[in-house]
Amino acid sequence: MQHYVIPNYQPWGLPLNETTMAQVFKEHGYYTSIIGKWHQGFSRKAYTPTKRGFDHHFGYLGAGIDYYNHTLDATAQNLSLGHDFRDNLAVSREHIGTYVTDLLTDAATELISKHDATEKPLFLFLAELAPHAGINDTPLQAPPEEVEKFAYIKDVNRRTYAGKLRQ
Known part of the structure; x- marks a missing residue:
C-alpha cells in the first residue's frame, strides 16, 4: 500500500x-x-x-x-x-x-x-x-454560477478550480 x-x-x-x-x-x-x-x-x-x-x-x-x-x-x-x-x-x-x-x-x-x-x-x-484537480479522464467541473464569481481569473482551469472550492 x-x-x-x-x-x-x-x-x-x-x-x-x-x-x-x-x-x-x-x-x-x-x-x-x-x-x-x-x-x-x-x-x-x-x-x-x-x-x-x-x-x-x-x-x-x-x-x-x-x-x-x-x-x-x-x-x-x-x-x-x-x-x-x-x-x-x-x-x-x-x-x-x-x-x-x-x-x-x-x-x-x-x-x-x-x-x-x-x-x-x-x-x-x-x-x-471537490479538492481534487482534474486530469485527462476527469476534467475540472464546477457549477457555472460558482465559476462566474471568479471571472477575474484569466486561466479557465484555475477559475473552475476556484469555483469548485468556493462552495
Whole structure:
C-alpha cells in the first residue's frame, strides 16, 4: 500500500488484516458512516466500507467520479467503468444530475441533524471530491454560477478550480 493508490480496475484492496478507524469506533459503540469517496478497493465485498467497519456508506467506491452523472470513464486506459454511486452496496441513480459536492455535503448535514447521540455517538468520515484537480479522464467541473464569481481569473482551469472550492 505504500507505492500508489488503488486503481479502480485492480483486484485488491486495503489488506483485510488492517484495522480501520471505523472498526475501532464501532467496537467502542459508535454509529459509523462514510459519506463520499472510499477508494480502498472494491473488487470483493470484503473490501467495501460496510464490511470494513462502517454501518453506512453513501458515495462512491472508486477513485473519482463525474461531478454530475457520477460515472467514471478512464479514457487513457480505454476503460468505461460506469456508474459509481451507492447507498451502502446498492447502486443509487436517483441523484444523477446533482453536483456531487452538494449531494455529499447535504447527506452529511442530514445525518448529523438526524443522529440521536443519546443512543450512540457518531463517527462520520466525510470524503469530498471537490479538492481534487482534474486530469485527462476527469476534467475540472464546477457549477457555472460558482465559476462566474471568479471571472477575474484569466486561466479557465484555475477559475473552475476556484469555483469548485468556493462552495
